[in-house]
Amino acid sequence: MSADVIADFWPYVMIVVAGWLATDIWRWLGVLAAGRMREDSELLVFVRAIATALVAGVISKLILFPSGALEATPMGLRIAAAATGFVAFLILRQQVILGVIAAEFVLIGGWLLIGA
Amino acid sequence: MLGLNFASGFHRPAALSAASVEKPHALQSHGPMTSQASLPEPFTPPTPEAGSRIWALRGARAAVSIPGFILVAAFIGYAGLARESGLTLTETLLMSALVWALPSIVVLTGAMASGVGLVPASIAVALASVRLMPMTMALVPILRVEGRTKRWHLLFASHFVAITAWVFAMRNLPDLPRPARLPFFLGFACTLTSSVSIITGISYVLVEETPPMVAGGLFLLTPVYFLCSLWTAARLSVDKAAMIVGLGLGPVFALVAPEMDLLLTGIVGGCLAYGGTKLARHLGWGREP
Incomplete structure (x- = not known):
C-alpha cells in the first residue's frame, strides 16, 4: 500500500479502533459482567452507586472544565448557572425542562452582563 | 427499522397486548428493590x-x-x-x-x-x-x-x-x-x-x-x-448520595489524577455512598422510601 492510501484510511482506523472498540469494549464487558445478576440484588445497588457517581463526575467536569465555547466563560458563572438550574428543577416540581431553561437564562444573562 | 427485528427476539407467551398496557404495571413500579422478577405476567x-x-x-x-x-x-x-x-x-x-x-x-x-x-x-x-x-x-x-x-x-x-x-x-x-x-x-x-x-x-x-x-x-x-x-x-437514597459524592469528587480527581479521574470518582464515590448509606441506616437515620 502506498503512503497516500494509508493516509486516506488513517482517520477511519482511528475512529474504529480508538473510538468504536475503545468504547464498546466496556459496554460488552458490562453485559458479560452482569451475568446472572438480578435486578433486586444488593450487588446491583452497589454497581449502580458506582455508575451514578461516575456519571455525576462527568457532569461536574463538563461544568468546571468544559471544552469549546464554554471555556471562555468564568467558572463562577457556569457553576451559578448549573446550580440555579438544579434548584429551579427541585422547586418547580422536578420539571427537567424548567431547570434547563433557568440555567440557560443565568448563563446567557451573565455572559451578556460581563460583555464577553 | 433495526429495533423491530431485534425486538422480535422474545419468544415469551406473556408479552402484553397494546390495550392492556396503557398504564404501567402496578406491581413493577417500585423499582429495583422489589422482588417481582419471577412473578408471572398476568x-x-x-x-x-x-x-x-x-x-x-x-x-x-x-x-x-x-x-x-x-x-x-x-x-x-x-x-x-x-x-x-x-x-x-x-x-x-x-x-x-x-x-x-x-x-x-x-x-x-x-x-x-x-x-x-x-x-x-x-x-x-x-x-x-x-x-x-x-x-x-x-x-x-x-x-x-x-x-x-x-x-x-x-x-x-x-x-x-x-x-x-x-x-x-x-x-x-x-x-x-x-x-x-x-x-x-x-x-x-x-x-x-x-x-x-x-x-x-x-x-x-x-x-x-x-x-x-x-x-x-x-x-x-x-x-x-x-x-x-x-x-x-435516582430511586434510592444510595443513588442520590452517589450522585452528590460524585459531583464533588469528579473535579477533585480531575485535578489530582487526570488520567484515572473518572474511574476513581466511580469507585471511591460509589463505595462512600454505599457504605455511608448502609451506616446511616444502621444508625437509624432516616428510612428508605
Missing part, C-alpha cells in the same frame, strides 16, 4: 411479536422528547467543534454513530486534531469510557427477561448505552412490563441515534460558524440536563 396477548413491535414503536415515539431535543442540541454544538477540529463530514458522522458517547467523542476529536498516535488515543478514549461498563452492568438486569433474552441481543443493545439513553432507561424501564423493556429501549435508542446523527450531519454542512454564545449555551445544555435527570433516575 396478561395474555394475541402474539408476542406484535407486542414487541408495538413497544418498539412506543420507544421510538418516546425518543421525540425533551431528552432527545437536548441531545440533538448538544450534538449541534459538537458539529461545530468537529468542523473547527478539521474532521470531515464522514468522519464526524461515523464517530457519532460508532462511539455514541459524547464525552468520549470529544476526547477522540481532540486526539485526532492534535495528531496523537493510535495507541495513546485508544488509551485516552478507553479511560474516558470506563463508566460505560458499570452503567451497562446496572442496566442489563433491568433490560432482560431472565433466561429468555439472548446475550447477543443485549450485546447489540449495549452499544446504545450512553448517559442520555441510560438515564432515560433507568428512570422509565422499571415501570414497564419486563418483556416490553428491550424492544422499548431499542426503539428509543435506534431512533435517538439515527436522528441525532442526521441532524449532526445537517448542522455540520449548514452551520458555517456558531456564534460563541450560542455554542456555549448548547454545551451547557448537556450537563444541566444530566444533573436534573440523574436526580429523577
